[in-house]
Amino acid sequence: MIDPEIAAAVDFSRPPLTAAGIAARRASNRVVTDAELTRDGSVTFTEEDADGVPVLVLRPAGSAGPPVLHLHGGGMVAGTRRSDLHVLAEWVSQLGVTLVSPEYRLAPEHPHPAPVRDCYRTLMWMARNGLASPVVAGTSAGGGLAAAVTLMARDLGGPAVRGQLLMCPMLDDRCETPSSHQFLDGTTWVRASNITGWTALLGDARGGPDVSPFAAPARAADLSGLPPAYVDVGSVDVFRDEAVGYASRIWQAGGDAELHVWPGGCHGFDQLVPEAALSRRARATRMAWLRRTLYL
Structure with missing residues (x-):
């Protein structure tokens, strides 16, 4: 049941x-305003070019702290570098981080590996421009991309990643977990929508034997040697079981993961209703992990 x-x-x-509805979904996405980004003057932002990838860089009005690479949500088919930042700009204003958000290319016009390559290219640009060893964070599709970029950094020899913050992450193209079958309607991202997003990214390869873990991180055979992870998801979310499974496999590989399943949370609940009590709890818990990971 969804939180009342x-x-x-x-x-x-x-x-x-x-x-057929992807264009309309893009057009209906929430537009984050300049005022929401700047948060009454406590945050500044610039538009920059990360080796051909447009990025939005948010900095605190005072001295800048450690970096975060944030990858937006949108089911692999929608969203912009401003998406989700009406809430996540509080990381900049409250923790003093420098937040980099790339405009990665979207499927189906740009299928895998275009989106994750853009995100990894941004990570390399950050390493060369004084923003090394970030936490890589993402929401929904961005959470899946954050996990994938972290795997790429491990497998391709860098750049260094300090931690991975995976919020309701989209990890598994096979869509065969119990929660993937459980939520057919009545919530914010249902099984049919999930299949549409994955098919846009992977085409006929979706669900087959040859999908790369850099596209669907749940496909990774080995989750050892990864930086600390924070994984959270709502209990009323198609991604619930793949998120729990990913954190569990990090533990089984000897890694460090903090997992939260928020009771009554639908997909993206803390972005949709940021002032709800459950949303405030989720954001505060996430910020506490981010503070420990960046500053301790």
Whole structure:
């Protein structure tokens, strides 16, 4: 059951995403304003070029702290470098981080590996420009890309990553977990929408034997040697079981992971209803991990 405070504030009647509906979904996305980014003057931002990838860089108005690479959500088919930052700009204002958000290319016009290559290119640009060893963070599709970029950094010899913050991450193209089958309607991202997003990214390869872990990180055979992970997800989310499974496999490989399953949370609940009590708890817990990882 969805948390009552969140259920009262969210319209769950939106139909599942289809391939034909991608353009309309993009057009309907929330536009984050300059005022939301600057948070009453405590944050500044610039538009920069990361080796051909447009990026938005948020910095505290005072002295800048350690970097975070943030990868936006949107099911691999929607979103911009401003997406999600109406909430996540608080990392800059409250923790003093420098946050870099790239405009990675979107499927289906740009299928795998274009999106993750853009994100990895941004990580390399950061390493060369005084923003080395970031936490790599992402929401939904961005959470999957954050996990993938972290795997790439391990497998391709860098750049260094300090931690991975995976918020309701989109990790598994096979869509065969119990939660993937459980939520067919009545929530914010349902099974049919998930299949549409993965098919846009992978085409006919989706669910087959040859999908790269850099596209679907749940496919990685080995999760050892990764930096500390924070994984969180709502209990009413198609991604619940793949998120739990990913954190569990990090532990089984001897790694460090902190896992939270928020009771009554639908997909993206803390972005949709940021002032709900559950959302505030989730954001505060996430910020505490980020503070420890960046500053201790």
